[in-house]
Amino acid sequence: MKTNLRLESSPFCYVYSKYKIEEINGKRYVMPEEKAARKAISITEHIDDLLIETLNIGKKEFFRQPIEEFELLNYYAKYGSFGFMIDLAINKYFVLDEKVAVRDPFYINKKENVDFINTEEYLKFFLPKLNKREINSLIKKCKSAANENRKEDYLTSIINEYLIYSEHYAEPLELILNYTRALYKHFYWALDNKPLTMKLPFLSVNHLEHKIEDLYYNNSFGFTINYLKQAIDISYSMQMAQDVRLLKICNFCEKAFIANNPKAEYDTPQCKNKANVYKSRGKTISRNVIHADDGITVKIPNID
Ligand SMILES: [Zn+2]
Structure with a gap:
């Protein structure tokens, strides 16, 4: 089977001009610097570089080589955050629910089963600088966006803007390193023809949006990519699935x-x-x- 598959960045993906690493509640986070400027970015434009740079951060973690802070900060300033908060949640619109069903929470607990976390608590994990009142008003804002928007496309991009593209959104260093290492490890083992019995917590396609109309216009089928981790996981799958793997x-x-x-x-x-x-x-x-x-x-x- 030959397929003509295209990945297209949603126009509502963003990157900040500067990021920092900060310790909050005993965890080290990567997050935008205060007053950093936000701009729209195409996360599929340099998708090959993106995949390689991600794998090579994972390679260092895999072989226990030191990773300098500036490497991660440069990566973030180039591509933005991964979007783990949306990606790890099975219920995509968790912010409208009481609880979030989380896959293998943060790759840190190493729980294979789905775990349920209170939505407020989950938001607090990724928005560690916001207080209870701010978290609740954010939840309200998302709920009213859901009431006003009947088109799901709009709702997805608005909620993403409020959550993973917010200036307060932070991703734990440990999570980033676990994810990139898992990706490289999978690749390394696949090339060694080791049986791939490991779970693939990272290959998630459950929140992908199709662009079926492309079939009429240019005989291709497209996916709309809404955040970085989706782009990495899909491009990795596509690279691995090539007849002649490059x-x-x-x-x-x-x-x-x-x-x-x-x-x-x-x-x-x-x-x-x-x-x-x-x-x-x-x-x-x-x-x-x-x-x-x-x-x-x-x-x-x-x-x-
Ligand atoms: Zn070399």
Whole structure:
């Protein structure tokens, strides 16, 4: 089966000009800086770069390599937040309900079952700077938007604006690292042909919107992407499903990359050269060592 599938960014996706890492209630969060400017962004425009950069943050976490704060902050300033708050909720319009049904809450509790959390509590987790009164007035605002908007498209974008695109929206560092590591780990294991028995908490397509009208106009079928994590998960699935897979892991530095040539083994000419030097010295490249600019270290994948 060949398909012509397109991903299109909703026009109501946003990024802030500057982000910070702040500790709130004992958790470290990434959130917009005060008075940072918000602008609309297409989250599908650079979707290949987005996927690779996400996987490579996960790669560092997987191999327990240090991740500098600025790397995460640059990532956020480029692409915005992941949108975990919407993504982890099974009931998409949880803000209109009493409780949120959450999948594997935050990848931190490692609960395989669905967990129910009070909506106020859930909002407080992702909007940690708001007090009870502010949270309740936000819930009211969302409910009145639902009363006024009969078209679901509008409601989705308005609620997303109030929640995941709000200046108060924050994502825990731990959650970001767990997610990116899970994505890389899945990829790494798939390439090693290990049985993929692990649960895939990240591949969620339950909140995707279809654009069936594309079939009439350009003989393609489209998905409207409303937040970053959707774009990453779908583009990862599409890359993995290619007949000739171009999404690869460099044989030298273990970074993910998208190759132009299906036979490529290295992400850069530098890695290819370094690998050749190793080979010419008669050293075999083992998958148990990791090569970095400052030398070699033994890999201890973070697999739990
Ligand atoms: Zn490389």
